[in-house]
Amino acid sequence: MPSSIKIKNSQSDDSSLDSLFIMVMSQKQASNKYMLDEDVVDESPVAYRTPAEILDELNIDKRTHIDLPTQSIGTVTGKTGEGVCERTLAIIKPNAMKFRTEIENRIIDEGFEILTKRTVHLSPEQASEFYASYYGTLGFPTRIVYMSSAPITVYVLAREKAVSHWLKVIGPENVAEAELFWPSSLRGVFGKCDNVDNAVHGSADHIASKWEIRFFFPHLILEPISQDEVAEEYLNKNLNPILSEGLAELLRVKPIDPIIWFAEWLLWHNPNRPKLLPEAIARTKT
Structure with missing residues (x-):
């Protein structure tokens, strides 16, 4: 050595x-x-x-x-x-x-x-x-x-x-x-x-x-992978009812531009949309 x-x-x-x-x-x-x-x-x-x-x-x-x-x-x-x-x-x-x-x-x-x-x-x-x-x-x-x-x-x-x-x-x-x-x-x-x-x-x-x-892969997001049954349950519970209600209203109103109307309707009726408290609504400009 x-x-x-x-x-x-x-x-x-x-x-x-x-x-x-x-x-x-x-x-x-x-x-x-x-x-x-x-x-x-x-x-x-x-x-x-x-x-x-x-x-x-x-x-x-x-x-x-x-x-x-x-x-x-x-x-x-x-x-x-x-x-x-x-x-x-x-x-x-x-x-x-x-x-x-x-x-x-x-x-x-x-x-x-x-x-x-x-x-x-x-x-x-x-x-x-x-x-x-x-x-x-x-x-x-x-x-x-x-x-x-x-x-x-x-x-x-x-x-x-x-x-x-x-x-x-x-x-x-x-x-x-x-x-x-x-x-x-x-x-x-x-x-x-x-x-x-x-x-x-x-x-x-x-x-x-x-x-x-x-x-x-330090930046890879390891979120749970959705299964078919889980996704189907989520759609039936959260998405399908609001879509059915919106399409029924679309047929009743019959707007000139149905796509724009339906998009705005979904925005206003989104169940996850933040809701204002009564005092906040009172202070909102009209």
Whole structure:
């Protein structure tokens, strides 16, 4: 070991080696970044916090690996059961970017809607934050170097049971297992030889998906997705009665310009229109 690199005995643990490894690779990649021929890499900032801070927020022990569950544990609307739409995060990793068209076609064929997407080139620090749950594991430095080596494309997908269904579509994390037992999964088709270069990423559960979406899309508004039954109930209760009353009045009055008349009638009879108190009406100029 060159004399210019010294590691204190009191600090020679896994975290110091990981930090040293990531620092060296970060300097090496600084002169090696490239742009995709067909895309403009999104250079807008991704909010950065240290791995320790994000581990504290997620309440995850840094030596614990998150195993992928087989079912979703929640939904966007906070309900459970059939027919509830969810969101999940999907990532096409660096070596699978050349198969992006095929992967996007599979996403559509599986009934997902792509709500938004962006192509980014993560720094080692950002990759470390995103994969903070793997911190301290044997392959953590390799994972960080790989995920920050080239641009990736990130998607927000939506459909019924999106989290669990996307995990089934991509297959198990281990590529050899995917090729043997789930050969038609995305990892079985496009994955390479290990748990890192396995083509795609999927949120482990609803809690993880919500945080991961916020990580890559900090300005995306995650409002509950309205269901058909909920929308129909709202229309029957709030909109249809006022429309029926207005159309009946339109037929009775028969104005010269029915469109303008009906628009003004709706403005004046809007049930959500602010109502003036009696004393405020008394002070209103006439």
